[in-house]
Structures are given as C-alpha cells and as structure tokens.
Amino acid sequence: MLETPFAVVAFLISDLARSEAPRSSFGFVVAAAILLDFSVSANLVFGQRAIFSLEPKLRSRINGLFMATFFAGGAIEAALSGRFFTHYGWKGVTIIGRALPIAGLICLADA
Numbered sequence: 001m002l003e004t005p006f007a008v009v010a011f012l013i014s015d016l017a018r019s020e021a022p023r024s025s026f027g028f029v030v031a032a033a034i035l036l037d038f039s040v041s042a043n044l045v046f047g048q049r050a051i052f053s054l055e056p057k058l059r060s061r062i063n064g065l066f067m068a069t070f071f072a073g074g075a076i077e078a079a080l081s082g083r084f085f086t087h088y089g090w091k092g093v094t095i096i097g098r099a100l101p102i103a104g105l106i107c108l109a110d111a
Contacts, residue, residue, distance in 0.1 A: 003042035004101045010035035011097035018090055039101075044070065 010032045017028035047070070051063050077100060084092035 003039040003046065004105050006035050006042070007039035007101040008098050010039065011094045014097075015091065015094040 013028050013035065014032035017025040017032065047066055048063065051059060051066055054062065077096075080096050080100075081093045084096045088095070
C-alpha cells in the first residue's frame, strides 16, 4: 500500500486548486492528476506482481478476482463521488477521495 499516500496527497492538492488563483489552479490540477494516476497504476502493478509470484495454477483465478474487485472499486468510487459532488460539491469529492484510501490502509493494518 505504498501508493496510498500518493492518492491522498493528490486529493489534497486538488482541493488546493479551488482556493488558488486561476493560473496556479491549473498546475495543481495537473499535479493531482499525475499523482492520482501514479497511485492507481502502482496499485495495479504491485497487485499483479504479487499474483504472478504465486504458482501458475492459482494465477488466472486470483487475477480474475483481483481485476473484478479493482473495477468494482472504481465503479463504487465513481458512484460515490457523483453523489458527493451533487450534495457537497468538489469538497465532498475530495473528502471521499481521501477517505477511501485511508480506510483501505486501516483495513490492511488490522489484517
């Protein structure tokens, strides 16, 4: 879960874009997009690295399950962020965007 802090920071930076001058806001949005893309890509790569280090008989089933949960998580996040944007605006989206990776870290720490 090394990539999780990058996702949290990406949403913190995107929250800054709202409060800054228009010229610096664009830079904040670009930086946030790059960090968020890095964290999602790193999550995918690290997860598949762990899967493909297993014995060959297990790989395809576990990889299928991993990809299904990866995309289901993305769909849930998209639905939640749409609802949060409707009710709370961009601030709500950044709150849910920070909360879910932190919740994942907490679940991992308990395991």
